[in-house]
Amino acid sequence: MADISITQQHQLSQIAARAAAQKVADKLAGEYGLHCRWDGDVLRFERSGVEGTLTLGERQAALRIKLGMLMGAFRSTIEAKVAESMRKVFA
Numbered sequence: 001m002a003d004i005s006i007t008q009q010h011q012l013s014q015i016a017a018r019a020a021a022q023k024v025a026d027k028l029a030g031e032y033g034l035h036c037r038w039d040g041d042v043l044r045f046e047r048s049g050v051e052g053t054l055t056l057g058e059r060q061a062a063l064r065i066k067l068g069m070l071m072g073a074f075r076s077t078i079e080a081k082v083a084e085s086m087r088k089v090f091a
Contacts, residue, residue, distance in 0.1 A: 002072035004052075004065040004079045010090040014041075017056050020089040024054060024063075027085055032078075061090055 010017055021043050025036040034045040043054040049068030054061060063086060067075055 002067040002075040004075065006063040006083050006086055008061045008086040008090045009059060010061060017061065021054050021056055021061060023089045024085050061086065
């Protein structure tokens, strides 16, 4: 399994951070067919071969993604796209 771990600092209120996280989730869901759901301040997402969380902290958002063997081949592409998306929405 290939893992992706991205932490993005932010200066957003909790409400604004949650809205930003939802934007990231919507983009991921559209591009990769993920099913997303909130569990408190943790956004959980999954599909066959992919599972992960986006955890909102007071001043940072921490994304953890576990990729199965097939999706692992696209790890660097996925990581670059997700990191850029997080930079944009949490800036």
